[in-house]
Amino acid sequence: ISVGIEQEQIKEDLTDVSLGIDLGLKDLAICSDGTVFKNINKSNVVMKIEKRLKRLQRQVSRKYEKNKKGKEYVKTKNIIKLEKQIQQVHR
Numbered sequence: 001i002s003v004g005i006e007q008e009q010i011k012e013d014l015t016d017v018s019l020g021i022d023l024g025l026k027d028l029a030i031c032s033d034g035t036v037f038k039n040i041n042k043s044n045v046v047m048k049i050e051k052r053l054k055r056l057q058r059q060v061s062r063k064y065e066k067n068k069k070g071k072e073y074v075k076t077k078n079i080i081k082l083e084k085q086i087q088q089v090h091r
Helices: 044-066 077-089
Strands: 021-023 027-031 036-038
Touching: 044 077
Parallel strands: none
Antiparallel strands: 021 027, 027 036
């Protein structure tokens, strides 16, 4: 089954207004009219969450190395708890 639709294209009048966009590191974008779009990855909330995630991942890594038996890893309750915390941070 296929459906075809015919629709007239709406022509819009062009204006002489131009807009320049500067993409940056500190701010996501700055427009030539003065509009500034903040970079959410540089906000305090995101940086705090990333710092917590790094710390939790290091803790899990250390626990895996301590519980290594031969070529297998033994998952303890502490490792499972830390992995659950990491999953909550990724939400």
